[in-house]
Amino acid sequence: MNSKNENLAMLCDFYEFTMGNGYLKNNLHNKNVYFDVFFRNIPDDGGFAIAAGLQQVIEYIEDLHFNEEDIEYFRSKNLFSDDFIDYLKNFHFTGDIYAVPEGTCIFPREPIMTIKAPAIEAQILETFVLLALNHQSLIATKANRIVRAAQGRAVLEFGSRRAQGADGAVKGARAAYIGGCAGTACTLTDELYGVPAGGTMAHAWVQMFDSEYEAFKAYCEIYPHNAVLLVDTYNTLKSGVPNAIRVFKEMLVPQGITNFAIRLDSGDISYLSKQARKMLDDAGLTTCKIVASNALDEHLIRDLIMQGAQVDTFGVGERMITSKSAPVFGGVYKLVAVEDEQGNIIPKIKLSENTAKITNPHFKKVYRLYDNETGKAIADEICLHDEVIDNTKPHVIFDPMATWKQKTLTNFTVRELQVPIFKNGKRVYDSPSIDKIRDYCKREVNSLWDEVKRFENPHRYYVDLSQKLWDIKKELCVANSMK
Ligand SMILES: Nc1ncnc2c1ncn2[C@@H]1O[C@H](COP(=O)(O)OP(=O)(O)OP(=O)(O)O)[C@@H](O)[C@H]1O
Numbered sequence: 001m002n003s004k005n006e007n008l009a010m011l012c013d014f015y016e017f018t019m020g021n022g023y024l025k026n027n028l029h030n031k032n033v034y035f036d037v038f039f040r041n042i043p044d045d046g047g048f049a050i051a052a053g054l055q056q057v058i059e060y061i062e063d064l065h066f067n068e069e070d071i072e073y074f075r076s077k078n079l080f081s082d083d084f085i086d087y088l089k090n091f092h093f094t095g096d097i098y099a100v101p102e103g104t105c106i107f108p109r110e111p112i113m114t115i116k117a118p119a120i121e122a123q124i125l126e127t128f129v130l131l132a133l134n135h136q137s138l139i140a141t142k143a144n145r146i147v148r149a150a151q152g153r154a155v156l157e158f159g160s161r162r163a164q165g166a167d168g169a170v171k172g173a174r175a176a177y178i179g180g181c182a183g184t185a186c187t188l189t190d191e192l193y194g195v196p197a198g199g200t201m202a203h204a205w206v207q208m209f210d211s212e213y214e215a216f217k218a219y220c221e222i223y224p225h226n227a228v229l230l231v232d233t234y235n236t237l238k239s240g241v242p243n244a245i246r247v248f249k250e251m252l253v254p255q256g257i258t259n260f261a262i263r264l265d266s267g268d269i270s271y272l273s274k275q276a277r278k279m280l281d282d283a284g285l286t287t288c289k290i291v292a293s294n295a296l297d298e299h300l301i302r303d304l305i306m307q308g309a310q311v312d313t314f315g316v317g318e319r320m321i322t323s324k325s326a327p328v329f330g331g332v333y334k335l336v337a338v339e340d341e342q343g344n345i346i347p348k349i350k351l352s353e354n355t356a357k358i359t360n361p362h363f364k365k366v367y368r369l370y371d372n373e374t375g376k377a378i379a380d381e382i383c384l385h386d387e388v389i390d391n392t393k394p395h396v397i398f399d400p401m402a403t404w405k406q407k408t409l410t411n412f413t414v415r416e417l418q419v420p421i422f423k424n425g426k427r428v429y430d431s432p433s434i435d436k437i438r439d440y441c442k443r444e445v446n447s448l449w450d451e452v453k454r455f456e457n458p459h460r461y462y463v464d465l466s467q468k469l470w471d472i473k474k475e476l477c478v479a480n481s482m483k
């Protein structure tokens with residue numbers, strides 16, 4: 001499921017192979033094509049999303065090959081030509097890929113990945129590329145909302161047991177960490193990706209002993225430095241908290257240990273946490289932290305904080321790992337250009353009755369423009385691949401949906417968002433460590449205005465087109481609408 005040497009080549013929609021077979025028959029297979037990955041709607045009607053999943057795309061592509069069993073499978077279908085089957089036998093990726101690094105804040109309609117490759121290769125990549133980017137971007141985006149709602153309090157990822165499948169759990173926990181979670185309950189995600197795993201205890205531990213007091217005592221004996229006692233098995237305020245206080249005072253305080261905690265997992269978390277805080281403080285255990293869990297999400301956490309709940313750490317499972325309130329990240333994979341025999345890039349467009357759904361044609365680049373005074377991101381500008389924005393001159397940006405809405409920038413910095421990942425089939429990019437990705441994500445989110453980050457009716461961040469790209473798009477719209 002996760003190792004680099006697992007062959008996921010067959011995790012591919014069947015039509016990629018029927019098209020591939022057809023491209024070969026029509027001698028189109030070696031034609032270089034350009035595909036963009038982009039998305040149209042931000043989950044939960046948020047103001048931005050977070051890119052994640054690139055490392056899994058890289059590992060998939062580096063390992064992409066069809067083994068004997070796969071070749072036999074294709075033969076058994078009696079659908080594919082011998083030439084195509086021979087082609088698959090020797091398949092490996094030979095193209096170029098550009099992508100935004102994991103942890104980047106991303107916005108609708110801008111290319112987050114661009115694939116330039118011979119047609120069959122580009123087509124075969126589609127399913128896995130979308131699957132990996134869509135899933136992890138969804139969870140990183142959701143986790144970031146939950147982490148922001150917690151306003152500096154730690155959020156732990158607790159979702160494996162309710163994730164949609166093993167990959168949903170493991171890659172989901174990786175993405176949640178990129179989005180800002182402090183750690184995960186998923187041991188495998190720690191082993192594979194270095195996301196710190198940890199946890200508290202289940203009700204089963206407490207139930208295994210003759211009394212709650214004995215259960216807490218036994219735990220503190222083994223784990224004096226990591227004691228988080230679950231206090232709601234019988235009666236939170238009448239037995240759970242008093243027993244925890246007794247054990248902390250009898251066993252840990254005399255050893256000079258102060259970093260212990262209790263966990264609330266049911267009932268009114270606001271009321272219980274305030275009462276528990278008071279009881280702990282009255283007992284002199286002011287350093288004791290309070291963890292809360294139980295079907296939490298960004299709205300409940302925000303609400304609990306508004307109610308004055310005394311919670312230091314939130315454990316969040318099902319609603320984060322499944323992104324329950326918005327379970328789809330609609331990233332798509334669209335053909336934007338082909339090369340002719342001379343190597344000229346011919347832009348392609350897909351029209352739609354819905355103007356927002358008309359694709360942005362051509363091989364492109366995305367620039368992010370930052371205001372030098374505030375350091376905040378002003379807008380993204382999608383340009384042709386060979387366009388450069390000169391920040392020493394005033395620069396006009398305009399809304400592509402309402403071109404009369406213009407702004408002239410004078411004091412700004414430009415950053416190209418996509419970086420080269422593969423060149424002629426060879427990887428030219430090393431994924432940063434997971435902690436570096438997480439730090440980068442934090443800086444990225446800090447570079448956005450608060451208005452873009454609010455949960456309700458966020459300000460729409462501008463994603464503009466360069467004049468040259470806009471002109472080409474308009475021309476293609478007119479030309480293609482006559483077809
Ligand atoms: N003060 C609060 N304000 C708003 N929501 C809360 C508050 N306290 C708890 N909640 C949430 O209300 C929901 C209550 O869920 P539920 O009825 O399943 O829990 P419970 O009955 O307390 O516990 P359980 O059934 O797990 O023993 C949870 O999502 C919980 O996080």
Ligand SMILES: O=P(O)(O)OC[C@H]1O[C@H](OP(=O)(O)OP(=O)(O)O)[C@H](O)[C@@H]1O
Nearest residue numbers: 158202203265293294295296316317318
């Ligand atoms: O509610 P979530 O956000 O998904 O957080 C994870 C939940 O998983 C555990 O409970 P579970 O119901 O599995 O078992 P328990 O009876 O031991 O609490 C834990 O106690 C949390 O309540």
Ligand SMILES: O=C(O)c1cccnc1
Nearest residue numbers: 158185198199200201315
């Ligand atoms: O460590 C915990 O407290 C934990 C882990 C997974 C799910 N619920 C709780």
